[in-house]
Each structure stands twice: as structure tokens, then as C-alpha cells.
Amino acid sequence: MTGHEITFEPDDPYHAFLTTCPRAPHGDGKLGGIAVAVKDNISTKGIETTCASKILKGYIPPYDAHVVELLRQSGAAIVGKTNMDEFGMGTTTENSAFGPTLNPYDTGRVPGGSSGGSAAAIAGGMVRMALGTDTGGSIRCPAAFCGIVGLKPTYGRVSRYGLIAYANSLEQIGPMGRTVTDVSALLEVIAGHDRRDSTSYDKPYSPAPRADISGLKIGIPQEYFGAGVDPQVAAVVTRAIGRLEECGATTVPCTIPSMEYALAAYYVTCTCEASSNLARFDGVRYGPAADTKKSWHEAYREVRQASFGTEVRRRIMLGTYALSSGYYGKYYAKAQIARENVKRDFTRIFSEVDVIAGPTMPTIAFKLREKSDPLSMYLSDILTVPANLAGIPALSVPCGKAGGMPVGLQIMGRPWEDERVIDVAYAYEQAVS
Amino acid sequence: MATEQEVRHIAELADVGINPEELGTFTHQFNAILDYFDVLDRVSGDTAVTRDLYNVMRDDIVKPSLPQKDVLANAPAQEDGFIKAPRVM
Numbered sequence: 001m002t003g004h005e006i007t008f009e010p011d012d013p014y015h016a017f018l019t020t021c022p023r024a025p026h027g028d029g030k031l032g033g034i035a036v037a038v039k040d041n042i043s044t045k046g047i048e049t050t051c052a053s054k055i056l057k058g059y060i061p062p063y064d065a066h067v068v069e070l071l072r073q074s075g076a077a078i079v080g081k082t083n084m085d086e087f088g089m090g091t092t093t094e095n096s097a098f099g100p101t102l103n104p105y106d107t108g109r110v111p112g113g114s115s116g117g118s119a120a121a122i123a124g125g126m127v128r129m130a131l132g133t134d135t136g137g138s139i140r141c142p143a144a145f146c147g148i149v150g151l152k153p154t155y156g157r158v159s160r161y162g163l164i165a166y167a168n169s170l171e172q173i174g175p176m177g178r179t180v181t182d183v184s185a186l187l188e189v190i191a192g193h194d195r196r197d198s199t200s201y202d203k204p205y206s207p208a209p210r211a212d213i214s215g216l217k218i219g220i221p222q223e224y225f226g227a228g229v230d231p232q233v234a235a236v237v238t239r240a241i242g243r244l245e246e247c248g249a250t251t252v253p254c255t256i257p258s259m260e261y262a263l264a265a266y267y268v269t270c271t272c273e274a275s276s277n278l279a280r281f282d283g284v285r286y287g288p289a290a291d292t293k294k295s296w297h298e299a300y301r302e303v304r305q306a307s308f309g310t311e312v313r314r315r316i317m318l319g320t321y322a323l324s325s326g327y328y329g330k331y332y333a334k335a336q337i338a339r340e341n342v343k344r345d346f347t348r349i350f351s352e353v354d355v356i357a358g359p360t361m362p363t364i365a366f367k368l369r370e371k372s373d374p375l376s377m378y379l380s381d382i383l384t385v386p387a388n389l390a391g392i393p394a395l396s397v398p399c400g401k402a403g404g405m406p407v408g409l410q411i412m413g414r415p416w417e418d419e420r421v422i423d424v425a426y427a428y429e430q431a432v433s
Numbered sequence: 434m435a436t437e438q439e440v441r442h443i444a445e446l447a448d449v450g451i452n453p454e455e456l457g458t459f460t461h462q463f464n465a466i467l468d469y470f471d472v473l474d475r476v477s478g479d480t481a482v483t484r485d486l487y488n489v490m491r492d493d494i495v496k497p498s499l500p501q502k503d504v505l506a507n508a509p510a511q512e513d514g515f516i517k518a519p520r521v522m
Contacts, residue, residue, distance in 0.1 A: 062499050062506060261476055289509035291519065293519075294520075297448060301448045304449050313444075317463070318463070373462070375462070375466050
């Protein structure tokens, strides 16, 4: 640190931030003096971190997440913590205990989720880049809905140390930004090995996006353009893929048969992991005080019922049910086989093509309160969850509009080929700019 | 199908509580999701999941931990440098 600071006092008409740092210190370096927003489930020493949950209201982390340490070392100014669906559980940011974030393109619509605050902060012009997290599409969905770029890196590329866990085997921290170049610059800072995350891999990232994609083979899965996908969205994405062909790429049709049960496998896995992870919120070490005069279960239940939102309680219950004696084989064990089948489908396709492309989301951003039924909300994650199940890199880049709202082109790549995914997005961005 | 009684039981096991007035809706939505999960009955494949992953070991070396003051800073109830919890017995 060299004693600089920037002033950050935005109006925030979209409620992108839960906490702002009006005087944000920064140093010199690759991101020296650049305002970066951080999703509120990533620990920031001395800055309140709530996961948009009442159960963590007032919680001040005593340490930084690994990615936050790296941001500070790079000279970035951490200007605030962004709104999200409580603990990352949602597709709209409406599940925040502190009120929804609005989509800067149309304030009657959601920004997507769960990293909706990070996406709105960028789309609304408040910051150039932000960190999000992606468990089943939580970076890519809001990137698509808000017309920005977002990358879910290969599982293991970025340390999860200090990320408040929801579903460990699926989630990754990733960069979001206005342009592919910004996303690439932010990935360079956060990628690499960290001994405190046992799934972290020693694979640093050096940014050098190349727009030359001649000879590239792109797989086009029929499931990404079939039933449930808005034809207007599909048309915009098909045109975008046409632009990539004009840049020298060729397309190859393919199928991902495991898509039939990928979404169910995802929701079983994430709710099971959540039921275990969220057991730590007990109002004892942090959070609203449990009544120490009452018995353990009574005190514990009171705090959790009062402080967890409905969707969080639903997912904890679904996971508890799916892992309970007699149901484990029907749900969790089957979900793991399904997950393996998803992975195999990708391995097979990637033996013939370099990347896979399709829409990020099946529709444009929903209207606020449009999706009130939990299952119909879950179904909108169908195109993003396969990448999390397989652990592969996946990026959303804006590719036009449908009904006046942004549409995202999703590009998925082989494990550890985040570079190639970024190159393809960069080529597209250069071709249309 | 999960009955209202089972849903109440699950809420109890998970220590998240459930109000009588939300039990009906919760059960209905819970069952819609479980019905959807039934698609997993169609999954076939090996039961043994193989992964191209390997264990990464390191030496167990003691490193400095957080000072007690920092660890206690967020605890809502404390006594004599300890975190106070509800009674277990």
C-alpha cells in the first residue's frame, strides 16, 4: 500500500451494493486504483460480509479471502460488497434478505442471480469489474441478463478460501466485467494455487486474449436450442455463432443426452451440500444471539427459523431429506452417477470440438416477482448447471438483444482451457465492436 | 410423496423450524421438486464414480492462528474469554 484512496459514494439506484466503502484504500499494481466490487459471500477483513442473510447481519470477517488478498496486492480499491440471493440460492437476486437488485436495462426486471449486485454495479456504470461466484450459473446468468461479461473458471483454478461455502464441489469465484479484456485482467490477479484450498490447482493465468479463431471447431448442442428456450433468444445466439463462423470457425452439431437429468442432479447435489455447510450458522460464534438459557435444539431452531429466508430453509430441508436414511440411494447416489455422465458427454464432445457454444439463459431477464414458484425458477438454470457439474470453464458474453433486453452467448471449454474460452469471447467482441 | 408430517419432521431434523401456516405451501412445493427429481430414476451407469483427481498432501506444520480477540469479536455471547452456547444437556 502506498497510501492512496479513492472516493466511492454512488447513488446506487439499482441497489447493487449492500455495503460501500466511501474511502477505499488502494496500492499500485496491475489493478492499481481500479474500483472493484466484491460479492457479499466473499470474506473481506474489516468489511461486513452477510451473504445477503439476516443470519450474518453485522458479521465482520477477521480475515480476507485469498482472492481479496490478491486484489489488495494488485492495487485494486475494494469499493463495496454486492447484493446477491441469500447464500447464492437463487436466479434473480430477489432472495436477498435486504431487498432485490434491479436490472439497469429495465428496472422492472431482475438482474439475474445470484451475483446480481455485481452485474448491476458493472452494467450501471458504478464499477468496471467485480467478483462473483458461480455454483450453477450465478456469474453467467446475471452477466447475460445485464449485458456484461462473466466467467466461471475451471473448478480449482481460483482458490475458494474465504468464500462462505454453499456447495463446495460446484462453486467457483470468477471475474465479471464490461469487456472480455477486463475479465481477463481480473482473472490474472485471482487465479493460481493457494494451499488453504485443497482443491486449488497450480495453474496461473497470463492474459493475452487473441482474436484469431480461424480453424476453431465449435460444438452446437441441440439441447441448447430446443424446448424451453425462447426462440427469439435462440435466434440472437445463432446469429452470434454465425459471426464466429465469419471469423474462421466451423460449427459441428452435437448432443448432450445427460441434459435430461443434469438439472435434477445439480439440485440434489447442491441442496445436500448446503444442508451440511449451513449447519454452521447457529447464532453462537457469529450472527444473532441464540438464547443461551434454552436447550440447544430449541435455541438453534429459533435463530435459524427467524434468520434464514424461505428458499434457504427449503434447500436445507431438501438436502436433509435427500440424504436421509433410505433416500440416499434414490437421490444423492443417482445424482453422482448422473454427474459422471454429464462429464463423460463433455469429454466425448471435446474430443471432436474445441469449444461448445449456445445461449447462457433460455430467456431474457424475468420481470420482478415473475417467478414465484421455486421449481420454475430452478428450471431456468438448465443451460448453466452442466458446466458446474463437469467443472469446466464457461463464459457469458453479450451478443445482442431480444425484446430490448441483453442476451448472453455462452462459451464452454475443456478443463483448464479458460484461455481458449476467453479468446473466443474476445474474437466475438472484436468482430462486433 | 412427502406428507405434511414428514415435512415437519425434516424441518425438525434440520433445525430450521416450520410454521403451521406455511406447512401446506411448503409441502406442495417440496413435492413438486421431489417429483422432478424422479427423473434420476432413469439414470443408468456405474455406481462407482471415477474421477481423474488425486490427493494433494502437505506436511502438518503449525502456522499462526488468529488472535483470541479476533475470533471472539463476532460472538454474540461470551464469558471469561469463551464463547457462550445454549445448554446441551
